[in-house]
Amino acid sequence: TMRILAIILLVIRGAVAVTHSLRYFYTASSGISDFPSYMSVGFVDDVQISYCDSRTNRNIPKQEWMKEVSSEHPRYWEEETDTCLDKQQTFKLNIEFAKQRFNQTGGVHVYQQMYGCEWDDETGEVKGYDQIGYDGEDFIVLDLRTRSWIAPVQEAVTSKNKWNSDIFVASPESFYLTLMCPEWLKKYLSYGRRTLMRTDLPSVSILQKSSSSPISCFATGFYPNRAEMFWRKDGAEIHDGVEKGEILPNNDGTFQMSVDLNLPSSEDWTKYECVFQLSGIERDVITPLEKTKISTNEGNTLKLRFVFFTLLHGFLTDFIFGKQKSRQ
Known part of the structure; x- marks a missing residue:
C-alpha cells in the first residue's frame, strides 16, 4: 500500500x-x-x-x-x-x-x-x-x-x-x-x-549563526522557482518551530530559499532532515541535520546575502506600480 x-x-x-x-x-x-x-x-x-x-x-x-x-x-x-x-x-x-x-x-x-x-x-x-x-x-x-x-x-x-x-x-x-x-x-x-524549461537542482547548506540561533536550511542555484522546502522529523513533515522564507532571485537567473528550524540543543538532531523538492523532478534533495556539517562562519556570509535579497525583494514588491498612459 x-x-x-x-x-x-x-x-x-x-x-x-x-x-x-x-x-x-x-x-x-x-x-x-x-x-x-x-x-x-x-x-x-x-x-x-x-x-x-x-x-x-x-x-x-x-x-x-x-x-x-x-x-x-x-x-x-x-x-x-x-x-x-x-x-x-x-x-x-x-x-x-x-x-x-x-x-x-x-x-x-x-x-x-x-x-x-x-x-x-x-x-x-x-x-x-x-x-x-x-x-x-x-x-x-x-x-x-x-x-x-x-x-x-x-x-x-x-x-x-x-x-x-x-x-x-x-x-x-x-x-x-x-x-x-x-x-x-x-x-x-x-x-x-x-x-526557461530547464531544471537545475540546488546546492544545500545547513547554517547557524550561533548555538542559540535557529538552524537554517539554505538552498541556492535552483531553477525554476517552483519549489518546496521543509523540515522532517522521523520521516514526517513538521510545522512547529519552522519558519519558511520566500523564494528569491539570484543574479544569475537561478533562485534561492531557506527554511529555519528552532531546535533545543538537548534535542536528538539525528532525527531531523531538510527536504527540497523541485517541480518536475521526482527525486528529493535530502540533507540530514548533522552538527559536524553545520556552517557557521560561511553561514553568516550566506545568511547576509539572503537577508539582502529579502530586503531587495521587499522593496520591489512593496511598491505596486503605475499606468501605461497618463490618465490623471
Whole structure:
C-alpha cells in the first residue's frame, strides 16, 4: 500500500501544471540623486528579459535568446525603445500628478506600475493584472472581472471615476492583458525554451549563526522557482518551530530559499532532515541535520546575502506600480 501511495504521489508531483508569467515593472522616482528617474524591466517566469532607463534611453535584451525576437519582428527593440521614451514622459507627469493629489512638494517619491499576465499551460487559464502604486502603497488597481478600476485611497478616486467613465480605457487594457499578453508570453517561452524549461537542482547548506540561533536550511542555484522546502522529523513533515522564507532571485537567473528550524540543543538532531523538492523532478534533495556539517562562519556570509535579497525583494514588491498612459 505504501509503495502504491508513493507512486501516486510521484505521478501527481510530476504532473503539476506550470503557470508561466510575463510581467513588466515601470518605475518613476523623484528626489533620489544618482539614480535613474525612470526604469522599466521585463520578466518571463521571473527571469529578466529587458531593461531600459532614463540614462541609457534604450531598451535592451537581457537574455541572449531574446535577440531572436528580431528575426520575426525586425523593429521589435526599436519599438520597445520608443515605448521606453514615451513612458518616461508619461511617468514624469504621473508622479507630479500624484504629488499634487497628496499635497506634496519635496522629498523622495516613487510611482510604479506592475503590468502583465499569467498563463496556465495545462488549463489555458489566463490572469491579467495592472496595478499602480505610489510611495509603497496601493493607488489604483484594474479589476479585469468587472473591467473597472478600484481606488484603495481617497486621492485616487478622481482617476478611478474618470477612467471608469471612459470605455476606451479599460477595454483595450482588458484586450491586451487577456489576449495579447499571453500570446507574447508563449512567443517568449518558445524563444527561451532551453533556458526557461530547464531544471537545475540546488546546492544545500545547513547554517547557524550561533548555538542559540535557529538552524537554517539554505538552498541556492535552483531553477525554476517552483519549489518546496521543509523540515522532517522521523520521516514526517513538521510545522512547529519552522519558519519558511520566500523564494528569491539570484543574479544569475537561478533562485534561492531557506527554511529555519528552532531546535533545543538537548534535542536528538539525528532525527531531523531538510527536504527540497523541485517541480518536475521526482527525486528529493535530502540533507540530514548533522552538527559536524553545520556552517557557521560561511553561514553568516550566506545568511547576509539572503537577508539582502529579502530586503531587495521587499522593496520591489512593496511598491505596486503605475499606468501605461497618463490618465490623471
